[in-house]
Amino acid sequence: MSTFLGMPAAPPRSPFGTGNLRGDRTFPEAAHGELRNDQLRHNLGRATRTIRTKRLNVTGELPDWERLRDAGSAVKTDTMNRLPELLEQLEQKVTERGGTVHWARDGVEANEIVTRLIRATGSSDVIKVKSMATQEIGLNEHLEAAGITPYETDLAELIVQLADDKPSHILVPAIHRNRDEIRQIFLDEIPGVDPDLDNVPAHLAAAARAYLREKFMTARVAVSGANFGIAETGTLAVVESEGNGRMCLTLPDTLITVMGIEKVLPRYQDLEVFLQLLPRSSTGERMNPYTSMWTGVTPGDGPQDFHLILLDNGRTAALADTIGREALNCIRCSACLNVCPVYERAGGHAYGSTYPGPIGAVLTPQLAGMHAAKNDPNSSLPYASSLCGACFDACPVKIDIPSMLVELRHQHTEQSGTTVEKLAMKAAAGVMGKPKLFTAAQKAASLGRVVGGRDGTISRLPAPLSGWSDSRDTAAPPKQSFRSWLASAEGAETMRAAADEGARLTAETPEEDQ
């Protein structure tokens, strides 16, 4: 609660021990286990290669792609600056149009609200559209404990749910499964499925269609997330492919939408930017097959009882961090996962959180914190990167993930007293067969990443250069971007010296320590 005397208090993280924002092993440990899974790496490598090519094709064909990214980035930054007024406006518009708005301080509270709303309808089951927010708060587990059966309707979520598995990708939660495995899961778990079902993707999709059809036609309550919520008009948008979203958003009497507070956009017009950025970055399509947009309740069309739950769950804690705040700009396209060499090798499960990959490595610690206790798996996430910068280049809203990783490493080592080098090496050893290659990549890449401290000096450099910067402060012009500083003679000189010294330090590190 904010105080009345103008003394702001640091907002809390997502409560420890709730939801799905923390694994049970550190990243290097978890990644090491996954590395032995050849099938997983093969599946991931194949899928991410496919999507990378498609994404480059469809982003390359727009002459104004970079201008769209600039606009998208600025819209999100502007949104965060004006979050209170925008959320109040969204609430007002949704309410005017016949919807009900609820606020949830954390996942526990959101789960309780959803459960209460479902109980009020008398229904004992609910159909769900794929939603990161409800994954994050562990809604399904909560509903099951309360005697309500949630049916995931997105194909990949269905695969994950039927296999009692965990999602491993933002967009395609079952990306770690290939067609043969999916066929087997369907044969084992779908009642009455055709025993002759083969592994042709179209046939697998048809089996899912047949299985879920009856659920769509009879369900009375649906739970969804939202990709965007427009403050100006109260309009919510869900972007999808299969039509399961349309089914859930249209056929039941009651619709409950759980939306993180950072998903609000100021104007309806902003959709013209994000409806270009999101599909091209996520599935590599010019447009995804279906997008649904609705504003409150429309008499005679769709659910007549609509509830919007606005979720904090650590988002305000991220907002209170000048650098970490940028993670809230994420539109969950998953492009950064698909280009990340560490994600491709380790797989999504190694991150232990609903949010894997590069964005997960920065967002998860922002939302749930890096607990001071030793071995909090979240403390290992900022090291789950070679800082190669591919995520930054792919991100449609230009989130500087590498700089955030460096900042989080710094915050973590300040708390824990260990050195960045040691932890980075540990992560490298967990992920890469040849840790030396990893650190070499890290070293080359880190030339592009430093963070200027509050006193206007660059006081910390990413591993393995940080040993160098510990002993001397480097002046950094405060109002200059790092890139332009780097381009200056002074920047170039400083970085050359840092690189030389960093290279020497790394060369001296004995292999056993890795």
Added chain:
Amino acid sequence: MTTSPTARDTVLGRIRDALALAPTPEVTVPRAYRTGRTLPDGERLALLTDRLVDYKAQVHPCTGDDTAEVIAEVLRERGARRIGVPDGLDEQWLTAYDGEVQRDSADIPAPSLDALDGVVTASAVSCAETGTIFLDGSPDQGRRALSLVPDLHVCVVDLSSVVAGVPEAVARLVPERPTTLISGPSATSDIELERVEGVHGPRDLVVVIRTDA
């Protein structure tokens, strides 16, 4: 059943605290991307057709006078004997069709639409560059369930309603209307990230583009 005022005040208070703790400069959004584009009829038609075919939708260009014939032929080819239409659909469009037509109304339960062989609707706007058709629930497009539940969707697009890009299309929408963007038939990329047509939405999308309307 309303919000606990405490949660609302708490979250808004936290946001204000966060912004006070980490103030950032105001930003102006640079909207230097392409807007207000126009393209000649032929180019819009070619572009939209190319995109739709790429999504594996069927495309039939025709003139306003041919509309009824083309629709009837499409339905005949697919053996659609019983179709649904929105209440406000132009009656002229169905004069050549000899099957059964169910005019939609709010008291027809949505699940019963599953028994229809197909649906014929008009459309509000289309975006050529992305191959996207926008339905907005107007009387000639009907409620959302109607164009969703049947497995065949025959969608009539007037070339005059086709615009070049996404910004031009968004500018034509009425935000308060329930709006559905359709880019090809239902599809999924969930199996090995390869696009496969045909999951829960209509598996068969036929677009009739009226080039003089």
